[in-house]
Amino acid sequence: xxxxxxxxxxxxxxxxxxxxxxxxxxxxxxxxxxxxxxxxxxxxxxxxxxxxxxxxxxxxxxxxxxxxxxxxxxxxxxxxxxxxxxxxxxxxxxxxxxxxxxxxxxxxxxxxxxxxxxxxxxxxxxxxxxxxxxxxxxxxxxxxxxxxxxxxxxxxxxxxxxxxxxxxxxxxxxxxxxxxxxxxxxxxxxxxxxxxxxxxxxxxxxxxxxxxxxxxxxxxxxxxxxxxxxxxxxxxxxxxxxxxxxxxxxxxxxxxxxxxxxxxxxxxxxxxxxxxxxxxxxxxxxxxxxxxxxxxxxxxxxxxxxxxxxxxxxxxxxxxxxxxxxxxxxxxxxxxxxxxxxxxxxxxxxxxxxxxxxxxxxxxxxxxxxxxxxxxxxxxxxxxxxxxxxxxxxxxxxxxxxxxxxxxxxxxxxxxxxxxxxxxxxxxxxxxxxxxxxxxxxxxxxxxxxxxxxxxxxxxxxxxxxxxxxxxxxxxxxxxxxxxxxxxxxxxxxxxxxxxxxxxxxxxxxxxxxxxxxxxxxxxxxxxxxxxxxxxxxxxxxxxxxxxxxxxxxxxxxxxxxxxxxxxxxxxxxxxxxxxxxxxxxxxxxxxxxxxxxxxxxxxxxxxxxxxxxxxxxxxxxxxxxxxxxxxxxxxxxxxxxxxxxxxxxxxxxxxxxxxxxxxxxxxxxxxxxxxxxxxxxxxxxxxxxxxxxxxxxxxxxxxxxxxxxxxxxxxxxxxxxxxxxxxxxxxxxxxxxxxxxxxxxxxxxxxxxxxxxxxxxxxxxxxxxxxxxxxxxxxxxxxxxxxxxxxxxxxxxxxxxxxxxxxxxxxxxxxxxxxxxxxxxxxxxxxxxxxxxxxxxxxxxxxxxxxxxxxxxxxxxxxxxxxxxxxxxxxxxxxxxxxxxxxxxxxxxxxxxxxxxx
Numbered sequence: 001x002x003x004x005x006x007x008x009x010x011x012x013x014x015x016x017x018x019x020x021x022x023x024x025x026x027x028x029x030x031x032x033x034x035x036x037x038x039x040x041x042x043x044x045x046x047x048x049x050x051x052x053x054x055x056x057x058x059x060x061x062x063x064x065x066x067x068x069x070x071x072x073x074x075x076x077x078x079x080x081x082x083x084x085x086x087x088x089x090x091x092x093x094x095x096x097x098x099x100x101x102x103x104x105x106x107x108x109x110x111x112x113x114x115x116x117x118x119x120x121x122x123x124x125x126x127x128x129x130x131x132x133x134x135x136x137x138x139x140x141x142x143x144x145x146x147x148x149x150x151x152x153x154x155x156x157x158x159x160x161x162x163x164x165x166x167x168x169x170x171x172x173x174x175x176x177x178x179x180x181x182x183x184x185x186x187x188x189x190x191x192x193x194x195x196x197x198x199x200x201x202x203x204x205x206x207x208x209x210x211x212x213x214x215x216x217x218x219x220x221x222x223x224x225x226x227x228x229x230x231x232x233x234x235x236x237x238x239x240x241x242x243x244x245x246x247x248x249x250x251x252x253x254x255x256x257x258x259x260x261x262x263x264x265x266x267x268x269x270x271x272x273x274x275x276x277x278x279x280x281x282x283x284x285x286x287x288x289x290x291x292x293x294x295x296x297x298x299x300x301x302x303x304x305x306x307x308x309x310x311x312x313x314x315x316x317x318x319x320x321x322x323x324x325x326x327x328x329x330x331x332x333x334x335x336x337x338x339x340x341x342x343x344x345x346x347x348x349x350x351x352x353x354x355x356x357x358x359x360x361x362x363x364x365x366x367x368x369x370x371x372x373x374x375x376x377x378x379x380x381x382x383x384x385x386x387x388x389x390x391x392x393x394x395x396x397x398x399x400x401x402x403x404x405x406x407x408x409x410x411x412x413x414x415x416x417x418x419x420x421x422x423x424x425x426x427x428x429x430x431x432x433x434x435x436x437x438x439x440x441x442x443x444x445x446x447x448x449x450x451x452x453x454x455x456x457x458x459x460x461x462x463x464x465x466x467x468x469x470x471x472x473x474x475x476x477x478x479x480x481x482x483x484x485x486x487x488x489x490x491x492x493x494x495x496x497x498x499x500x501x502x503x504x505x506x507x508x509x510x511x512x513x514x515x516x517x518x519x520x521x522x523x524x525x526x527x528x529x530x531x532x533x534x535x536x537x538x539x540x541x542x543x544x545x546x547x548x549x550x551x552x553x554x555x556x557x558x559x560x561x562x563x564x565x566x567x568x569x570x571x572x573x574x575x576x577x578x579x580x581x582x583x584x585x586x587x588x589x590x591x592x593x594x595x596x597x598x599x600x601x602x603x604x605x606x607x608x609x610x611x612x613x614x615x616x617x618x619x620x621x622x623x624x625x626x627x628x629x630x631x632x633x634x635x636x637x638x639x640x641x642x643x644x645x646x647x648x649x650x651x652x653x654x655x656x657x658x659x660x661x662x663x664x665x666x667x668x669x670x671x672x673x674x675x676x677x678x679x680x681x682x683x684x685x686x687x688x689x690x691x692x693x694x695x696x697x698x699x700x701x702x703x704x705x706x707x708x709x710x711x712x713x714x715x716x717x718x719x720x721x722x723x724x725x726x727x728x729x730x731x732x733x734x735x736x737x738x739x740x741x742x743x744x745x746x747x748x749x750x751x752x753x754x755x756x757x758x759x760x761x762x763x764x765x766x767x768x769x770x771x772x773x774x775x776x777x778x779x780x781x782x783x784x785x786x787x788x789x790x791x792x793x794x795x796x797x798x799x800x801x802x803x804x805x806x807x808x809x810x811x812x813x814x815x816x817x818x819x820x821x822x823x824x825x826x827x828x829x830x831x832x833x834x835x836x837x838x839x840x841x842x843x844x845x846x847x848x849x850x851x852x853x854x855x856x857x858x859x860x861x862x863x864x865x866x867x868x869x870x871x872x873x874x875x876x877x878x879x880x881x882x883x884x885x886x887x888x889x890x891x892x893x894x895x896x897x898x899x900x901x902x903x
Contacts, residue, residue: 009172013045013145016170017052020111020143027134029161030147032174033308034247034296035210038147041174042115045145049113057107060117061126069125070096072116073133077103097129101136111141119157120148120294127156134164144169151296176207185209189216190225197231204311211311214240222518236315238566244315245569247297255291259298263307263317264325265332270304277328319570321384323377382417386424389573389610395421412441416451423455424574426613432459450488453477454535457491461498462614471499487535490520494539501546502652502687506726513543517559537563537575541582548585549691551731551759557586577606581618591760591797593626600626616642617654624657628664629761631801631857634842634893636661652688656695659702664801664856668705675699675711689719693735694762697753697769700742716743730756738766747773754786761802764793768806775813784815800835801857808858830890832874840867845884845893 012028019026032038046056059076074080077100104112119127134144146164148157150173165171177185182202186194194202198219205211218237219225248256261277262269275285289305292298299308307313317325378401385394398418402411416438422431435455438444444452457477460470474492477484484492493516501509516539540563547556564579566572584599603619606612624639640654640661655674663671675685689696696719703712716739723729723736734757741749750770757763768790774783787810794802826832833841836857843853850864857864868880877883887893 009041009174010044012170012172013041013048016143016145017045017049017054017113020054020113020141021052023111023141025138025140025142025144027144027146027164027169029164029169029171030145030174031150031161031171032147033151033176033208034149035208036174036176037209038149038174039117040209042117042145042147046113046115049143055107055110055112056115057104057112058115058117061119061121061123069123070100070129072122072126073100073129076114076116077107079103093125093128096125097132100129101133104133104137104142105140108137108140108142111143113143113145115145117147118149119146119160120151120155122157124156127160131160131163149294149296151294177209177212178207182207182212185212186216189220195231201231201235201311204309204314206309206311208309210243211240211309214243215311236311236318240311241315242562242565242569244312245319246565247295247312248316249569251295251297252288252291255288255295258285258288259292260316260320261328262305263313264320264328267310267313268301268304268306273332274305277331321380323380323384326377379413379417382414386417386421387570387572387574389576389612391421391425391574391611395425412438412444413448413451416448416455419455420451423459424614425611428459428462431455432463435459446485447487450485453484453488454491457488457495458535458538461495469499470495471503474499486519490516490539491535493519494542497539497542497546501549502690504686504690504722504725506546506550506690506722506729506732510543510546513539513546517543537567537572537578540566541575541578544582545585548582548589549731550693550729551589551757553586553589556582560586573606574610574612577603577610577612577615578618580606581615581622584619584622588622588625589759593630593798596622597626617651621653621657624661628660629797629799629801631804631839632842633661633664633856634846637665652691656688656692660698663702668702671702672706672708672711675702685715685718686722689715689722689735693719693722693729693731694738694757694759694765696735697738697742697762697765700739701769704742712743716740731759731762734759734762734766738762738769741766741773742769745773745776747777747779760793761797761799764790764797764799764802767793768802768809772809780813784810784813787813788815800839804858828874828876830875830892833871837867837871837874840864841871841883841887842893844868844880845887 009030016026016028030038030041042058046058049056057076059072061072068074079099104114116122116130119130122130130146146161148161161169161171182205183194183199186199186202202212202215205215215237216225218239218241219231221239222237224231224235224237248259251259258274258278262274265273271282271285271289274289275282278285289298293300296308297312298305300306320328378397382394382397382401385391385397395418398414398421401414402418415434419431419434419438422428422434432455435452438452439449439456457470457474460473474495477488477492478496493512497509497513497516500506500512520536520539540559544556544559544563547553547559560579560582563575567576567579580599580603584596584603587593587596587599600619600622603615607614607616607619620639620642624636627633627636627639640657659671659674662674688699696715699715700712703709703715716736719732719739720736723732726732734753737749737756738753740746741753747770750766750773754763754766754770757766767786771783771786771790774780774786787806791803791806791810794806830838839857840853843856848856850861850868853864854861871883872878875883875886877886884893
């Protein structure tokens, strides 16, 4: 047990454990403010009890309270909640008490430790039943370890604790760490006494163990601990910011608004100031203040209200957009060169504020009239609108600003912002032209130039064939050194990550992406500048995307969680569609088709709402892939077509998907016409295989089916070169083995591919190809085993088309599998059709003959006719024409301008 200055508390825990080990009952009550270590203490106690071979029961309601009465007690006892019949509350409580009592007695045949955390969130019935259980089971060897937050000064949990203490329960409070304990904790973490600047920064935590530990962990993560580390003025690590944001975001909208509003005033403020800023009344303010106090954020003092922890206030204040800070301070007349006489002593520069190296003017640069209040103020408003996903509003502000302003610097900054808006809204070529025009303007301010550099880099990276190398320009930016700020540097690193990836240098690409991500996450704009971080999510999203390409899904998901939490905390909506699209890719790679579709559709909705079409291409690619694997060619074609003519029409992934749909619809020769670079082992082929390693085997299969062995050999050469250059990526090694095994009919290579990959669909594909190679080699029993293995994986994934193809191959070997399933359906109408009948109906609507449908679904022509007869019977029709008419009238399919289905 290593908890600073908690020896007394731990002795209390050990005393409780010894009591129940001796066969007696005991109770220990733990009080403490949020972050004081209550949960940590309870966790350590449960672990220690387990090491002593004591039974442990744990439960807690969480911050949202309990969904059902006594839910935490049912949870602790692992009992299912059973609603009581009848409406008598007294009977309901009695039955609940009896069920929980008997359940606890059954588990208390020996010493038991019952650990219940956060009882201040518990519902009244839980507390009543807990009190009764404590009384009726007093003779059992049960130890009760209960905790609550002292931020909630009143309430039934506080009353229960007082009552149990009067009846003999031991009680302890986890108070803030003393300054000596803080120094000791930091010395232990650092291996040396902390520097004064770091110690002063930790002083803003007010001795709160959670804030101090997260501060140190965040600084360690960002390389700002140890010899030579520099702690910039007013710096707070990203990890601690995320903890505070989670803390604040748990509040109601009104309480969060209160905290964010008053944070700009300083650590202390008066209720009158809060009322004035919020435009409310003291009566309406009261419940908001009580909620903030209950959460451990605010506290009452004789002079007014104060933030419990200066670190929390500072993080909240820096979240408020600069224009809003200006307006709030102007509203109170606080933004002047001189300090207002009636301001509380610590509004701007109290001791805690100085320990952070921050004062009111630091948080609110440019106060008072003078340069910077024109263009800078409007640019900050536009930046806020961009980050918040209000891109149309941002563009309108730019247009209005350009109409009202003449100075060159003003116009340059606004036009650079416009180029960024163009990029985000998918007008990439326009964005590139405007950014390049602005970069030709002499003597641009540094942050304006860097914004144009960022847009040019990202646009070049997206366009690829623009005539200028994004890679060369990125190196030019990096070599410029001090000429560029962090924004341009991050963009250059992101561009290098993408271009190096497509060149096949995957490790180098991931290193560039990681450098960009670290710089973007740790970069905080210095106080006194109007510049705010821009596009800080791009490196996180690019890192996640690259990791997904090589199936490192856990790492990718961790980065995505970080990005999404940051977006949510800051209200930065513009990149939320990108995050959902990548989450859809992750679900697809993990083989969870339904979840992939849900996330992809969410991405499309967000992209439409926000007007950001770039992530829609990724989402449509996911939906097209799922549709292909489910055998829904119509949907797959529609999703691919939705990306045609878009900003990423030429992206390797889109080209590949277009070819895959063409191969299913019209055969391998049709696909080969779209894969014009296959004979050459460089160019787009390498890019395709870098972004989609599993595509190598498909390309070889298609080339061989089209009798184009040189193209197949080119694919194998390219994917093997990628694998050889990047041996640390198992996905590439497996892909190379799969492609080589297909080309040469090499069963050992195919077996290696099936074993090495952790992509479930790729594993099934390799097992299927191995099965067919074994058939050719005359090893039919082994072949059937591998085809069965592939079939099982395809079925688990829901890959209907692949499952049907493998069944057909097994039938050709005399092996049959039952593959239908029973489901409750009506006897007639569209909902009565099976999945196979629906798919056949859709293909009929596309004008396919029974023979083509049979080839597509891997069943016989007679079976197609059999299914159609069932469709006619269930829909009460007699022909294909009636089927199409019915589907059109019910909105099952769309018609083109000519009135032809699917046109």
